[in-house]
Amino acid sequence: MDNIALWMSQPHYGYLEIARSCGVKSLVLELEHGTFDLATLDQFLAFTRALGIPVITKIIAPNAESIQQALDFGSDGVIVPHILGVDHARAVTKAAKYPMTGVRSYAGGRVFGYTRPASDAFETENARTKCYAMIETAESLEDVEKIIALETVDGLFPGPSDLALARGRGAYSFNDADRADLKRIARAAREAGKDWVMPAWTPAERAFALEEGASLLVVATQTMTLRAGIMNTINTLKQEKIVA
Numbered sequence: 001m002d003n004i005a006l007w008m009s010q011p012h013y014g015y016l017e018i019a020r021s022c023g024v025k026s027l028v029l030e031l032e033h034g035t036f037d038l039a040t041l042d043q044f045l046a047f048t049r050a051l052g053i054p055v056i057t058k059i060i061a062p063n064a065e066s067i068q069q070a071l072d073f074g075s076d077g078v079i080v081p082h083i084l085g086v087d088h089a090r091a092v093t094k095a096a097k098y099p100m101t102g103v104r105s106y107a108g109g110r111v112f113g114y115t116r117p118a119s120d121a122f123e124t125e126n127a128r129t130k131c132y133a134m135i136e137t138a139e140s141l142e143d144v145e146k147i148i149a150l151e152t153v154d155g156l157f158p159g160p161s162d163l164a165l166a167r168g169r170g171a172y173s174f175n176d177a178d179r180a181d182l183k184r185i186a187r188a189a190r191e192a193g194k195d196w197v198m199p200a201w202t203p204a205e206r207a208f209a210l211e212e213g214a215s216l217l218v219v220a221t222q223t224m225t226l227r228a229g230i231m232n233t234i235n236t237l238k239q240e241k242i243v244a
Helices: 013-021 038-051 064-073 086-096 121-128 138-142 144-148 160-166 176-192 203-211 222-239
Strands: 004-008 027-030 055-058 077-080 130-135 155-158 195-199 216-221
Touching (some): 004 013, 004 222, 013 038, 027 038, 038 055, 038 064, 055 130, 064 077, 064 086, 086 130, 130 138, 130 144, 130 195, 138 160, 144 155, 144 176, 155 176, 176 195
Parallel strands (some): 004 027, 004 216, 027 055, 077 130, 130 155, 195 216
């Protein structure tokens, strides 16, 4: 299950341990719409690192502070939301890479084992951590081929719901127009020789993502799995005629 991840929006340590015991090996943390604060994020990322679970963090806003905090705390990558055109992407994603590739500021700490970094540590960290541009605006889709070509962008992460809204289609439904946008994103990543990640909640979306060469499928949110577990219990109780 190396190619799937769960989406977490609340810092529940027990949930993380249960997911790991079930074989889940990767997480996406949702800061923009979630309840992680900085202190909790720091502790949570220390815990995931101790468990050996790779984490990509969807940061709260497209700015240097949000990018650097997630990476300094130990996230293996960031998803940068609300990207506009290529000029905006270029300016924002520089914070994800140390000079001379980018402008990320050195903070030491957890990333470097709380000691002085070796001479090649910054180049190693640039290669290890990933920066995903979130394609969820009309402007970012228009410039997607230019955005993925940036040296500071390692991959693409579509935001299908916001992209459908931005493109004037209303609610995302994985219809023909939605799939056409996703195909363009996937093609841009493939042609650049870089990764793309698909939030794939349904069997149809998962089949599409695999067909289009997604490197990682985010298959369920934290609330989706909790609701599914509760509903499974309720349905079992109905079958046993314990509840109506």
